Amino acid sequence: MAEVVGIGAAPRRKEDFRFVTGRGNYVADIVRPGMAFGAFLRSVHAHAEIGAVDTAAAAAMPGVRAVFTGADMAADGVGGLPVGWGIVGRDGLPMKEPPHPALAVGKVRYVGDAVAFVVADTLEAARAAAEAIVVDYRPLPAVVDMAAALTPGSPLVFDDVPGNLCCDWELGDAIAVDKAFAKAAHVARLKLVNNRLIGNPMEPRAAIGEYNAGTGQYTLWTTSQFPHVVRLLMGEFVLHIPQHRLRVVAPDVGGGFGVKQFHYAEEAVVTWAAGKLACPVKWVCERSEGFISDAHGRDHVTEAALALDAEGRFLGMKVETLANMGGYLSTFGPNIPTNLYAPLLSGVYTTPAIHCSVKVVFTNTVPVDAYRGAGRPEATFVVERLVDVAAIEMGIDKAEIRRRNMIPAEAYPYQTPVLVEYDSGNPRACLDRVVELADVAGFPARREASAKAGKYRGLGFSTYVEACGLAPSRLAGQLGARGGLYESATVRVHPTGQVTVLIGTHNHGQGHETTFAQIVSDKLGVPFDQVDIVFGDTDKVQFGMGTYGSRSLVVGGAALSKASDKVILKARKIAAHLLEAAEQDVVFENGKASVAGTDRAKTFAEIAGAAYVPHNYPLETLEPGLEEQAYYDPVNFTYPGGAHVAEVEIDPETGVVTLAAYTAVDDVGTVINPMIVEGQIHGGIIQGVGQALFEHGVYDPDSGQLLSGSFMDYCMPRADDLPKMTTTTQSTQCAHTPMGVKGCGECGTIGSPAAVINAVVDALAPLGVKHVDMPASPGRIWHLMRNAGLAQAAE
Amino acid sequence: MRDFAYHKPATIEAAAGLLATIEDARVLAGGMTLLPTMKQRLAAPEALVDLAALPLSGIAEADGVVTIGATARHADVAASPILARVLPGVAALAGGIGDPQVRHRGTIGGSVANNDPAADYPAALLALGAEVVTDRRAIVADDFFVGLFETALAPGEIVTAIRFPAVRRAAYAKFRSPASRYALAGVFVAALPAGVRVAVTGAGPSVFRLPAMEAALDKSFTPEAARAVAIDPAGLNSDIHADAAYRAHLVGVMAGRAVAAAIAFS
């Protein structure tokens, strides 16, 4: 589009042309001269001591260049994978942080733990050799269930972590909560499971390591959401490569959802092996390998209680959660079920006293870390399920109990009892709107119609708030973050007026190349197709924290907005010189600098030309060139929120739950591109529906084998599982971000699981069903219905 | 995937010859089952003998007998006008296998020879009393499906066609596994001149008949009669998607739906 496309417009996504025409450039597409191929040998045991590892036969096979084990890496001084966030327990002691070697040393701790790495001329040769490695495993009893892991006498994942307890963490005022419960007219209680999820981005992970013996320069191409952070963590802590000698490139990446926002062992192994062998080494994850080596998400068991007065006003909330970390700490693992969870337990309500304790537990399972929403869907699920339980038990309408307890619009900024201060919002407006859009008034008639067709129908609400735009660095530091959480952007204006933006976030499906170009086009008045966004290469982009936690527009977009403002400032100075006017008389508008009240003006391209060909230029006071950089550190999180309504129909014969309708009203702040926001909300809802109805990472409790280790058993949501959704935004402006944006990447995933499960429980309520764990699979629903029927028959 | 030799013979004799002389040679039909197993390195045959060039994909009807060639694809069976006329239940079954990609590659011969305990076709063959025709003989369905992934085929024996009776009062209903969409429980009901036959797939280690339900449906061919038969969960499969009790229940529900569909066809 050869014109300005500004904020609020919905142009087609720039990046889609290369994706839909097969011209994307993914790590697996990259071929380097002399490249060799790697394959990992992974543990088939959930827990075992590693005796001798006999690599002789494998090393002697045709085409094999090397076989490496954990012992080889340790002998070479390679460090363990670091944790990016440390938490402190209620006893004031730091969490247990056992070493996490890139290739297992001494023990394997989950099925999939990497034991050895083979490099060969071909992938087939590497795989065949990996199969020829003989590992003398001495199997140990495994523990995958958290309650079992905490029980005295349980197998220990780490010998020096008693009771498998990584950290016993808490937030909130326990005394105030006890007082609230003491005076309560009613207490609603619930025990629930937040099911383990496996992210399954469309593109599996991949990595290529390369070493240039001439310059001493290492390069890693990786499927990462944050290449600069990988460079920092891997270079500094694992491989001890100085930052200026290490380049990390994350080219096109086919979906992340959190799965690709950690520093993984494979990245370090291929880079290290490339150095040892002086040849590029490529590894591409197989789909089934991904199931047992990508970090998993969620996996909580929670007991929660809500104290209410006689009118149904919330007095206090108590939450006790067990959170699974798996067999090692992943990069952000311990932060997710603590700092990104407990502070959201106030939801959109005025609950005055909240206390949350979390036991963070090691088990013999794949490490657990952030997955779209990360902590916040879990918190929302607890709150919104409890609210429904309370409403049912007290006989209060489910929308009404929410309204009665919502933070009124005029109460913002609102300080919750759990750390965070919401800057803006209007939850009642969202709820009122969704009640109207979802035709809640017409629900009884629809339920009647379903009943006539022999089906149960239910309607469920979920109102939520999330904290995103990660994150104010100082606050994050106080909460244990070991790095900053700002973002950076460079706006590079070329001599002819086109613009290249270098930004520290990473685009892997979110449409940044479009949204960010709109911001620049809007601000500088440069045509949309003359703005390109560059990201994902540490040699090109200054620095950046990457993309996760709905932060890219909020934090990266703010940095971009600031850098654009700096460009305008300088452009005005240059224009003032060219127009022989005073700087304060020059206005920059619509891509032109003009002297106020006159028709004298210079175009942006003319100004850029003067900056790079400074023949007529104020060289005494101004440097040539037109390129500005800004770092932006937010002053607070942002708090998108909204209200969702799900409607389900259940077939009593089979237990199949059909999502009949879904309506979402979300407050995401200023909308830059409504089409992209809609897409993000849709995708998010679908992922949340996946958690509620379909997806489940299941381990065998005895053997520790992953039973849902392929798409034959791990059920992803499909297009035909979903109704046409109605989504809209009902926004308040963020009070502290430059453009008023709040972020929208995780809204759907955070709001939808509770809405769907509340609807399922509503449908089954006539049978006396009080709670349904996720996923609400047909088998589970059928058993609930049968047990309820047996119970009713017994009465 | 390990290396293997690839052969594409032009005649059945040549195919049989290759299978007889090459040790560990395997027949390749649609490849929808065999190739994934090879990619996962669970199977590593020396050679593949591709049936694609053999004239085995026809569908014909004569004298009340429907013959479907072994390499007829699921999509061809689903769209066959002949079957729509004389054996609609089998066409509908084929149209419900897997997804469009699978239906355009997978073959009836491959499905039958593979005898996956959750595959759909075996239920149709057993309920309809079909015959499996090979390059050596004809085997009745009751003798063909021996057990879990096990059939009466001898090493190197090639399925060339399946022969069904033309019966309109016959239909299939399956409850799909949410993840794989194979049958958690699938029931084929056929009202044959000699009596009703009912076959169940997905619920047990291999396809099996339900004599009690056959007797009940002989008396009254109604969905209610099918639903009234108690199904014993003993011996049925249990996994993370469905335990034996739920599967037993689903067999009853699917039998009722199959009867309703068969009545609608006739």
Ligand SMILES: Cc1cc2nc3c(=O)[nH]c(=O)nc-3n(C[C@H](O)[C@H](O)[C@H](O)COP(=O)(O)OP(=O)(O)OC[C@H]3O[C@@H](n4cnc5c(N)ncnc54)[C@H](O)[C@@H]3O)c2cc1C
């Ligand atoms: C994603 C997916 C979903 C599926 N869903 C379903 C489903 O819902 N229901 C269902 O029933 N099936 C399903 N299938 C299986 C599908 O129907 C396969 O096509 C079928 O099981 C095998 O047929 P094929 O022609 O692909 O055989 P191949 O994979 O080529 O061969 C399978 C086996 O049979 C042998 N074989 C093949 N043809 C002959 C022959 N003529 N004589 C002797 N031996 C032979 C081969 O040697 C091999 O051992 C699914 C498959 C996939 C990949």
